[in-house]
Amino acid sequence: SNSSLREKNIVFIGFMGAGKTTVGKLVAKKLYRDFIDIDEEIEKEYNMPIPKIFAEIGEKAFREKEKELIQNLCDYKLKIISVGGGAFLQEEIRRVCLSSSIVFYLDITWDAWKGRLSSIIDSRPVLQGKSMEEIEALFYKRKEIYKNNYHSTIEISNQNMDELAESIVQTL
Numbered sequence: 364s365n366s367s368l369r370e371k372n373i374v375f376i377g378f379m380g381a382g383k384t385t386v387g388k389l390v391a392k393k394l395y396r397d398f399i400d401i402d403e404e405i406e407k408e409y410n411m412p413i414p415k416i417f418a419e420i421g422e423k424a425f426r427e428k429e430k431e432l433i434q435n436l437c438d439y440k441l442k443i444i445s446v447g448g449g450a451f452l453q454e455e456i457r458r459v460c461l462s463s464s465i466v467f468y469l470d471i472t473w474d475a476w477k478g479r480l481s482s483i484i485d486s487r488p489v490l491q492g493k494s495m496e497e498i499e500a501l502f503y504k505r506k507e508i509y510k511n512n513y514h515s516t517i518e519i520s521n522q523n524m525d526e527l528a529e530s531i532v533q534t535l
C-alpha cells in the first residue's frame with residue numbers, strides 16, 4: 364500500500380444512490396478522518412433540502428454553490444469527501460479534485476442500481492419526471508464522465524457496505 368495516498372483527501376464520486384455517503388462515512392471512520400458531504404453542506408448553506416433548492420433557487424445556483432464549496436474543501440487535507448453525482452459534470456471541479464485528492468469512483472452496475480431508484484427518487488430532483496429509459500440513458504452518459512476521471516475504482520453490486528469500505532481502505 365502506498366503511504367502517499369494516505370496523505371491526501373479522498374473524494375468519492377459516482378451516480379446518485381451508488382453509496383458515496385454511506386461508504387464515505389465508513390471509510391472516514393476506519394481511517395479516523397473527518398467526513399464531509401457536499402450536498403449536506405449546500406443544504407446547510409441554504410437551510411433547505413436539495414429538492415427545495417432546485418425548485419426555489421434553481422439548478423444553476425445549486426451548481427455554482429457546489430463548485431464554490433468543492434473548491435474550498437479541496438484546500439483541506441486528509442478529509443473524506445462525498446460529492447454529488449453531478450459535480451464532475453463541471454470541468455473545474457474535476458480538475459480541482461483530481462489534482463488535490465484521490466478520486467475514488469464507486470462504479471455501480473445498472474442492474475444493482477435499478478432496484479435503488481424508488482428509495483432515492485424523492486430526494487433527487489434530477490431523476491424526477493423521467494422515464495426508466497431516460498434514467499438509464501443518463502446513467503450511462505454520466506458513467507462516461509466518471510470512468511474517465513478517477514484514480515481508483517471499485518465495482519458495486521449489492522455487497523455488504525462495511526466489507527466494501529474495508530476493501531477500499533485496503534487499496535489505499
Ligand code: S3P
Nearest residue numbers: 378379380402447448449487489
Ligand atoms: C445530483 C446528485 C445529488 C445532488 C443533486 C444533483 C446529480 O447527489 O447533488 O440532487 O446531478 O447527480 P448524490 O449523488 O449524492 O445523490
